[in-house]
Amino acid sequence: MKSPLFWKIMFGFWLAFIAVNQFGWLVIRMYSEPRPSYYRSLAEKIGPVQLGAVKAALESGGLRAVERLQATWSEDVRDAVEIQAIDPEARDIAPERGYLWNTAVARNGTHYRLTYKLPRWSADWSLIEALNPDTRLLAMGMVGALLFSGALAFYLTRPVHRIRTGFARLAGGDLSTRLLPSVGRRRDEIADLAKDFDTMAERLQQLVLMRDQLLHDVSHELRSPLARLNQAIALVRQDPANTDLSLQRIETEIRRLDELVGELLSLARAESGESSGDQYFDLPELIQTVVANVNYEARAQGVVVNFNSSAAQEGLVRGNVELMRRTLENVLRNALRVSAAGQIIDVELSTPDRNRTFLVSVTDTGPGVPDSKLEKMFEPFVRLGDAGANKGYGLGLAIARRGILALGGNIEARNRQPRGLEVRITLPVHSLGATTG
Secondary structure (H helix, E strand, O other): OOHHHHHHHHHHHHHHHHHHHHHHHHHHHHOOOOOOOHHHHHHHHHHHHHHHHHHHHHHHHHHHHHHHHHOOOOOHHHHHEEEEEEEOOOOOOOOOOOEEEEEEEOOOOOOEEEEOOOOOOOOOHHEEEEEEEHHHHHHHHHHHHHHHHHHHHHHHHHHHHHHHHHHHHHOOOOOOOOOHHHOOOOOOHHHHHHHHHHHHHHHHHHHHHHHHHHHHHHHHHHHHHHHHHHHHHHHHHHHHHHHHHHHHHHHHHHHHHHHHHHHHHHHHEEEEEEOOOOOOEEEEHHHHHHHHHHHHHHHHHHHHHEEEEOOOOOOEEOOOOHHHHHHHHHHHHHHHHHOOOOEEEEEEEOOOOOOEEEEEEEEEEOOOOOOOHHHHHOOOOOOEEEEEEOOOOOOHHHHHHHHHHOOEEEEEEEEOOOEEEEEEEEEEOOHHHHOOO
């Protein structure tokens, strides 16, 4: 197997296996009670019998009888038995530990002390001997490491190779690449990584589609005023008497192009979340200012814009105040665009969920929006109803949505009964404690 991960896992598992095994063996040898060796246990049983045989031989036949007896023994047994003449009047001194002993009196009256040297209690061991692993143990560890490492490496590297392939396909421009179906029923970090990859790929695909759609829409919007500019220039060239009329048309188209570029720049700033830094502003005061400004335009159409606040506390909103102002103006002007003389636009501010969010509701009594277009109305260059009757380029609500999302809130629309449209904006409330943190 050529996978570097396989060899890392195998050697790591093998070394860990040997280290744990040897460490455990050392601990057992150091802290366990010593046990007598096999030869010690055997000698403790045979030694008294051999000493008794030597004593009987001395008492019956002297040293010659002992020599004849020991001639039948093996050399190591003969070396273990020692016969020493002693003074019967002297104090009898017992031999040191590790010896069996007895006394005997020969036929000539000589007193003897008989000793039998026992083998060591247990085998002495050193650190080098303890760390000398058994070859059979090493072979078992090697086989186990190979099997375990191969299975683990296969389990880990197969999805990793798929993720690498997915990144390569994504880098090559295939934005439809998805990895989660290929990882099977895994429920681990690799599955989470595949899920995050799919989320990223889906977002990239949406952004590219939005970019392509935006370029298509911008080119479409620019084509009409540019065509009218060319017509105006052609009229001047055909008949210089049409100069004043053509210049008015050129000024009008240039103004429309300037408005379109301005709105496109506002949309780009809102999508990028461009901000001059963290700002905290009083939302009720901002809404009052925007409503007062829009009322100047509304009165010319015979429309009234009312503002009511039922907020339970004085709360702050964190974000770009200019972006929020532009958002509110776009929503109100869209409501004003569909309102007729004598109608009323209501703006209400409340804190419905225990003062954690602001809810701004803008309602009108216009014709409303088809249910199938409630979501699309916040997309760029989407015009509702008769395109000729609606002024603008369909960017106002798109700018509003991007602005609210940049402020950490949400915006949605729904039809009212029997008629009219309600736009609901939710924004997080920042208390004074939160502003100082």
